[in-house]
Amino acid sequence: MSNKDPVKIGLLFSDSGATSTIGRSQLQGALLAVDDINKQGGIDGRELLPVRYDAQSDPAMYARLAERLITRDKVNVIFGCYMSSSRKAVIPIIEKWNKLLFYPTLYEGFEFSNNVIYTGAAPNQNSVQLAEFMVSNFGARVYLVGSDYIYPYESNRIMGELVQQHPDSKKLAEVYVPLTADFKHFQNVIRDVQAKKPDFIFSTVVGDSTTLLYRAYAEAGLSPKQMPIASLTTSEAEISQMGANIAAGHFTSAPYFQSIESEANRSCLARYNAGFGDLCVPNMCWEASFFQVHIFANAMRKSGSDEIAAILPFVLGSEFEAPQGRIRIEPSNHHTCLYPRIGIANSKGQFTIVREARRAVHPDPYLVTHSLGDWAARIDNLEI
Amino acid sequence: MERVRRRSRVLDAQAPLKDLRDIKVLVFHPDNQDGLQLIQQLQRIGCQVQAFWPPLPVLPERTEVVFLAIRPDALDVNFEWLKTEDEPTLIAVVDFENPTIVEAVIKANAKAILPLPIRTFGLLSTLVVARELNVRMKEQQKKLRKVEEKLLGVQRITEAKNILMRMHGISDADAYKLMRGQAMSKRTTVEDIAAAIISADGILSFEK
Structure with missing residues (x-):
């Protein structure tokens, strides 16, 4: 069948609300890939046509718009969601209509749906590495602070457990602030931090309030050299919001940083900067959102159809030269083999990468008990 | 610190989750799509899984959990391994819930039900809760x-x-x-x- 109709895909991210900064970057990552693909003649001559909605960081809106994409816009594949609550809201819709969701976000694991492809990091691809690094460089007395929802709870459970495998470890506090927390919340947290004097702070604060935590820290005159903040979610995007001087010296664990020295990354960033300018700040979620559209397009070239039954066999096991390295969709659990890295924020608002995995680390979303040391054999220590 | 919520965590609740990767799970289910999905999800969770149909008369050593299909054509749950002191945690896999099937489930002393078709979501919790229930029941029997x-x-x-x-x-x-x-x-x-x-x-x- 020679079909020249455009291929409609759904893009469901949040352009407004509490997580709009990252949501916008995920949208831009997807649009860059769409642009790449269409410039190369689309999918066998068929143009990729994104249909996009702003889910406003609201799970109910995500569910409603997912259904609208499927029933009204007739898309078979949706790229989207950021917070776990948004993914959980969309999955029943996706499963009901038997469509496919690509989810470009790190999350807490313990999920598998035959209708979802997970392209962000599972805890065994970011938390273990971060715990290992922080404990060996700063000590094991940790202060946990997070946004008040499921991802931080589970991330903190894992981090607390990992850190406590170390002798002389202590969990000094586990504190949660609302997603819409204001500056005062974080001043209170920092005051408590000053009283408890941890070796490091582990933050799972997400969204636009991230800035406030780092600002409260800086205003209290604390030094990242002695007591840095370690995070899985603070990316270049959040740093551009708070300012490079406020972020400098703090650590983030992620599979992607803009500073990765690879041809794929350089050319991807160059294309983005040339075509889209300053609509967002590229970060780990931008990159996942970018490469997953390519994974889809490559699979559809082989299947000729974007119906889940036809395309899924070509998505599973497929590989792509992503900006972070050559990634692979693991067929057994639909998650992605990724490259864990640790970065320290520098004065330019970028990350200086201090450790990185030599080979892709297999996703293990159902791992209950993580162990310190798991990753040690597989990393390069890039510190001077 | 008002307006900042602290969560107190029940650490003990994690204990039954910790050894999921070490437990031996037996699946007695016909070799079909549901059986395959059940095995695949157990493998994702990380359990050591073996599957047989029809059910074995004798269990391999140190079997801790048995998923048993109880079906209109396989209602006999009169297994010797269910009558031992050290009985494994039994989870019944069912596709009917008429009184005949429910009676067989009760007779088998199942600790949980897994309805067909298999959904990946919920299996982990079912497994953990059933195991915990089995352990507590054995402890209580001993105490009694x-x-x-x-x-x-x-x-x-x-x-x-x-x-x-x-x-x-x-x-x-x-x-x-x-x-x-x-x-x-x-x-x-x-x-x-x-x-x-x-x-x-x-x-x-x-x-x-």
Whole structure:
């Protein structure tokens, strides 16, 4: 069948609300890939046509718009969601209509749906590495602070457990602030931090309030050299919001940083900067959102159809030269083999990468008990 | 620190989750799409899984959990391995819920139900809750057995005391002292002495 109709895909991210900064970057990552693909003649001559909605960081809106994409816009594949609550809201819709969701976000694991492809990091691809690094460089007395929802709870459970495998470890506090927390919340947290004097702070604060935590820290005159903040979610995007001087010296664990020295990354960033300018700040979620559209397009070239039954066999096991390295969709659990890295924020608002995995680390979303040391054999220590 | 919420965590609740990667799980389910999905999800969770159909008469050693398909064509749950002291956690996999099937599920002493078609979501919780339930039930059975023994012992001691009080015209406290002295010198328990007194009294009464 020679079909020249455009291929409609759904893009469901949040352009407004509490997580709009990252949501916008995920949208831009997807649009860059769409642009790449269409410039190369689309999918066998068929143009990729994104249909996009702003889910406003609201799970109910995500569910409603997912259904609208499927029933009204007739898309078979949706790229989207950021917070776990948004993914959980969309999955029943996706499963009901038997469509496919690509989810470009790190999350807490313990999920598998035959209708979802997970392209962000599972805890065994970011938390273990971060715990290992922080404990060996700063000590094991940790202060946990997070946004008040499921991802931080589970991330903190894992981090607390990992850190406590170390002798002389202590969990000094586990504190949660609302997603819409204001500056005062974080001043209170920092005051408590000053009283408890941890070796490091582990933050799972997400969204636009991230800035406030780092600002409260800086205003209290604390030094990242002695007591840095370690995070899985603070990316270049959040740093551009708070300012490079406020972020400098703090650590983030992620599979992607803009500073990765690879041809794929350089050319991807160059294309983005040339075509889209300053609509967002590229970060780990931008990159996942970018490469997953390519994974889809490559699979559809082989299947000729974007119906889940036809395309899924070509998505599973497929590989792509992503900006972070050559990634692979693991067929057994639909998650992605990724490259864990640790970065320290520098004065330019970028990350200086201090450790990185030599080979892709297999996703293990159902791992209950993580162990310190798991990753040690597989990393390069890039510190001077 | 007002307006900042602290979560207190029940650490013990994690204990049954910790050894999921070490447990041996047996799946007795026909070799079809549901069976395959069940096995794949158990493997994702990280359990050691083996699958057979029809069910085996004898379980491999150290089997901790059994998923058993109870179907209209496989209603017989009269397995020897279900009657042992050390029975594994049984989770019934069902595609009907008419009274015939439900009765078989009850008879098999299932700790949880897994309805077909298999959904990956929920299997982990079902597995963990069923295992925990099995462990608690076994602990309670053990405790109950101990309490029953204890109760029987107390009844015997009271009866033996009454015999001694009647025979020797002594007080309740003295009767107990007498028995405890005997138990200590014969290096046995007061319960055993009480049993001996009761049986001796029975024989003596019979001779009268």
